Amino acid sequence: MLLLHWLCDCPGRQEIQGSLKQVQKLLSSHEASYMQSLRNLKKKINLLLSSAARQNTKAINSTCPKLESPINGRKLGKSHSIGHEVHFLCDPGYELVGSESRVCQESLTWSGQQPTCRDINECASSPCLNGGTCVDEVNQFSCVCAKGWAGVTCQSPVPTFFVTMTNTSAATSPSTAAAASTLPAATTGPYVRPSRCTIVQGTTHCTCEPGYTISGRDSYTCTDIDECELFHNGQAGRLCLHACVNTPGGYRCSCPAGYNVTRDGRSCKDIDECATRINNCTKDQMCINTYGGFQCVRVDCPKIPNATYVKTSPMRCERNPCPVDNKACSHAPNSFSYHYLAVVSNLSAPRVMFRVSALRPIGDTLRFSLLGGRPVRRHFTVQRSDRLTGELMLASPVQGPATLEAEVEMSELERRVQLGKYITKVTMFVSQYEF
Template sequence: MSENYGGLQRRSGGAEECGEGLKMEVLFRMTSTGVVVLMLSLLHVSFSSAQECPSTHDLLTSLRQVEKMLAVHEASYQQGLRSLRKRMSALHNSTMAIFKTGASCSKPEPPAHGRRLGRVFGVGHEVHFLCKPDYELIGPRTRVCLESLRWSGQQPMCRRLNSTGNSLTSFSPAAPSSSSSASFSAALSASSSSSSVSSPSPVSSSSPLSSSPSSSVRPSHCTHFLGSTRCTCDVGFTISGQDNNICTDIDECRLFPLGQPGRLCVYQCVNTPGSFHCFCPAGYDLSRDGRSCSDVDECENRMHNCSSDQVCVNTYGGFQCAMVECPHMKNATYIKTSPMRCERNPCMLGDKVCTQAPNSISFHFLSMVSNMSAPRVLFRVSAARVLGDTLRFGLAGGRGRGHFSVQRSGRQTGTLLLVTLIKGPATLEAEVEMSELERNNLLGRYLTKVTLFVSPYEF
């Protein structure tokens, strides 16, 4: 049964027949894509929920959704294919490596007066060569086992150093040009003046650490692989020469002088072939970092020559033997109550001269490096108990009074300050006086003698 509305004919059965017709049309168009089952399921869901035939817009929307899903599936397929190819390539390489594992180069012989480092001679492995003391290595320091089962470079040799140390003058690299030989000779002659020592005091040229021409200039290590040559130098050397056949020592001491930030050594730097070495003055040990200097405590290590009645005072870079003696004053006598303290004996009744003398005298010794920043707190004097109503602090005397100042830092404490820079070596003294008063009447005076030993070094 069919109905006609204004030229439009609709058959009874409606949605089912229309849906079947659309399904057949879509299936005809999409058969070549291989997604028949997917389209049937999508269209079945769409048409089952509709009571009428879908419009052209709805049909195109469904087709676009299917096209997007197909594009996603195609991208996933291509990604999986690429991943599979990578896995197959890795499997091929590992298989080839397994087959090549058994291949190796012949065992290289160590040079006369030298030795070889390395026990594996397979493809890609390296062996290294060293010479005994008083011998130098001529040729490559490292050789690599190539895929051709041959070692790279030439067999090295060890040559004895002659008495003058200029043993490289006869060295000539393989097939050298005239320009490269000239550059090597020029570098060799220039190296005789390249050895430097950066230090406050010069080092004798006969020092065992001074660089010789033979150690400042040496041939480079060249490796020949697949028709190309690669030359390198040991650490601390820079490559030079027209054919990169020369290695010249880098003078680290000259690059980083003592006066510049980031200096290599705190005190003295000596250039060595490929490196440098730091030294410290007497009274110091080289620290673990190889650059700083740490003070040696001669007093604690019993490395001093002070007598039994002297006090050993450790200083930066040395020590001092100090004598602690009680003073002799008119009408006042003192007795030593401890190694660093003298007490006044009781005064006779009415003896004003005796009562004006200090009740006690303490001795203290301090050590300091040269040019230490100021102002700086050096020492504090405190009263254990106060009998009067007032305490006063001040400088009583001593050598170098212009370098010191005393300030009140508490009700019962005074502080000795260093107010100016002191360049060592120097020995300064300061006497800090603490006076106790009761209604402006003097009850007692207490004197502290501070001796400051300034080192000639800034470390």
């Protein structure tokens, strides 16, 4: 009875075959799904490898197009690699219109717009004195003076004096009373001129050449007007940007070494010793033009224990890959970049001097900080302009001549863990002059 009961509970052959077919279908379905997932994964890996190869080739071999200096201006920065920044300045007499600096982006295009240098309207400050009319010209101006005035800015009077002479009617006959006769001069010399006097109907009229005036009670002697002393602080400012030299009947302006007098005769224009090769920099040095001079600089990669650096451009050093077990090397800066700025003395502050940006951030946070102690922080500070950019700010005006150095550290972090840091060293050459 037990045997018969057991045989009756066992499934039949057909049921077993049906179950096996269902298992076979299920395995086939899983196999197909697995193979499809594997193929999709291989495609994604291939795409990632191709993209990484393209980005690596692009980062190594590609640069942004060359930027030209604006007309009547100049460009600071020669590297066109991704992440590098180029600054623009205008010559004296011109103002910058457009982007003050441009960054080479990952798309191999420059940020911002190409700037231009626009001629400043020199007549805007009303430089012509005593009713003179200003005519604006390229990087200069000229004055059309009113009657009775002369000089570059109509600053010199052209005096006319009327002196009544005694007993002149008796010495003058009616036939010559209406005629003009020139009286003799008393004294001559470069700073003394005879006046021009005529007698008309018993009255003596005496005048001086432009730039001279009657000296005291002697109506026959004209002395030179010292325009440098008389007009050193006129309505339109000083006659000369730098130094005024009085000359017989006028004046001239002079400039310090390293500058040329501009066409208007009043201002000073910096001589670019680097462009004109008037410098003594060696082949392994870079020439940095400054206001009134130049500096020869040489960039050497820093020597840090457990880390080695190689120069990847004239002003950039990058760290070689670190061994896996060398933690000291991994904590050293990933790169050092060097930048040089030329500024005038007593530059108004606060103002942005340099920007540091991250084009391809790795972590979730960027942190910018100013390195150095109290002397550096007396002149500089660092602030954020956006999520990816830090700005080096000049905190207070600097009296030149001086050389200031600042280091900005940009750190990349992921959940407060540092992934890398990058040092930007900025050297600022301050001229002794305010132009």
